Amino acid sequence: MPSRDDNHTGARIKEQRRIARLTQRELAARIPYSYSLLNQVECGARAATPDFVAAVAAALKIDVTALTGQPYVTELQQDRLAALVRPIRESLDLYDLGADPGLQTRPGAQLAREADDLCRTVRATHLRRAAVKLPGLVAELTSAAWTTPTTELWQALASTYRTAHDIAVKLGYFDLSSVALDRMAWAADRASDASLAAFRQYMRALVYFREGEYTIGQRLISAGHGLLQGEALTRENIAVTGQLHLGATVIAARARDQHAVDTHLEQAQDCATRVGDASEVHWMSFGLTNVKLHRMSAAVEMRAYDDAIGQARSLRLPAALATSRRAHFLIDRARSEMETGHKAAALGTLMDARRAAPEQTRYHPGARETISGLLHMARSTPENLGYMAAWIGL
Template structure:
């Protein structure tokens, strides 16, 4: 049987638990998961899902990246992405330094167009291209905003900060992503744009998806709605409100609040019925198909895997859907299929995600953990799974593991 190396979240959880001087039973009592579940994750027989890892991080009072191992520096260096992070960090630090006369800027109209192109790069998962171009765009826009500020320029700078958030999140630099959101708030105030401020609250809410503090995340979603004027029937305002509901639906599902999750989905459907496909409004991907995808995610996060699978099979992705969102669907589908013991189908979905968005999938912790789960479902890892594992940075050792697939569950509970 294939054997995984020891560099996995379960091993990190065990190390941090011991540093906290907790037994497995003591830690299990502090998280919404069973002792058996925890023991399986620690020994590597069950993948550490995002919600599980967040729950453990919260219980141990540590940052979730301590357990996930992000950012994945080795792969980032191989892909020449790590070297692009420092220029982004430096550009984010220019915001309050005033004008720099040494900065030669493009015309304002060109920079505004450049921010739209950056958003398009991220939606297409061209992360290297976005990360490489971003620092100059931020530096030039910052200089222009100090020299001759206009609402349009502040909005464009806010958009560039949002791209900085998107890129750094996808590459696993969450602290830097939080800085980018602070800068987005700073720019949105100067642009006097309530929709931009609400978009910031949406992304702040998603931070707590990773951290496991779902109550705070839901409060941020409500705060985002507070920035919007209920009387504003513009397409922009309705789209942002709808996207906030989509974020709220997944946070509520993770908080095990089924009725609130269903209410958010229903309200999102109402908004999407009024605006139609509004994918390019603030590049939020708000559309009927995205509402369907979030409804599937709600079922998945509530561990209703059969229902999630039923919905996944019914979803038809339009050709216009952003590559980033399309790839995310395939990751979610792969996780559901893995949980249902459908290893071949799960691997097929992962390959579909990789073909669609290789730069995104290589750094996605959910994709990595699904690969780990599939390795444990396989008595002998097929070559395609071995290739996938190596590509995302999971080492397969030699020798066997005493875990096997059982009829009642894809996971063997006898892992102590």
């Protein structure tokens, strides 16, 4: 079996457990997982799944990132992405400074198109390209919106804040992602855009989903629905309503509530049937395909891995599906294949994810933990697995 250093999630769980002065049995008693599994995760013999990590973090009252080790500083520096984070952080701090007299801004329609292009770039998982362009566009839109406060400009600014959130999450900077969501609320309020405000609640709910705070996540989803009550039944509002139900689906799955999973999936499917492919609405990729992807993700979260693999094999993803969603599907599939002992298939699926979206895959905790699990299942390390492990930073 390959040697292993202490730079893995299980080792960090062990360290934080000791800081909390808990034995393995004491910690196991506080989480919905067995002592045996905790023991295997801590020594690196089993992968730490996202739901397991969230449960441990909640029990120890620490942030999930203390256990996952994100952001992956070495890899970010190698990819020259770390240096791009500070300008984004600085641009988010311009929101209340008014117009910049030294900055010449382009016409509002052009800025709105560029904000849309940035969303499209992130969906295509070109994170570096988006991160380079984002700070300048945020600065320009901020100044323009203060100078000429139109709905279009405030909406475009809210969109760039959403892009900042997406980039921060994908690179592991969750503190920065929270700031971006606060700024998004600020701009959506000035745009008087209920669908944007509701969509922001969906993204906030996913933050708590990652942290294992499912009750708060469910409340945020309900708050999102509340923002749309009384609004016109437009295509946009129906799509956002459906996306809120999809967010509720994965939260319910993580909470092991099958009835809620089925209910939200049914309501999301109803919305998708009414609007068809609504991928263009806030770049959510909402539609019948996304409902199917969330149905599979729910199976993964509920550890019904055989069911998840069966669904994955029957899915036919359209060519137009956003690369970010395709990569997420592949990472979910690889996790299910590993958990059911299909080691070669899991490795091949992760390699497909890398080819589709290298930047997203490299910084995705699910991909990292699946490779970690494959390393410890292997009697010897195949060349492709060793290559992937080195690439992802293990």
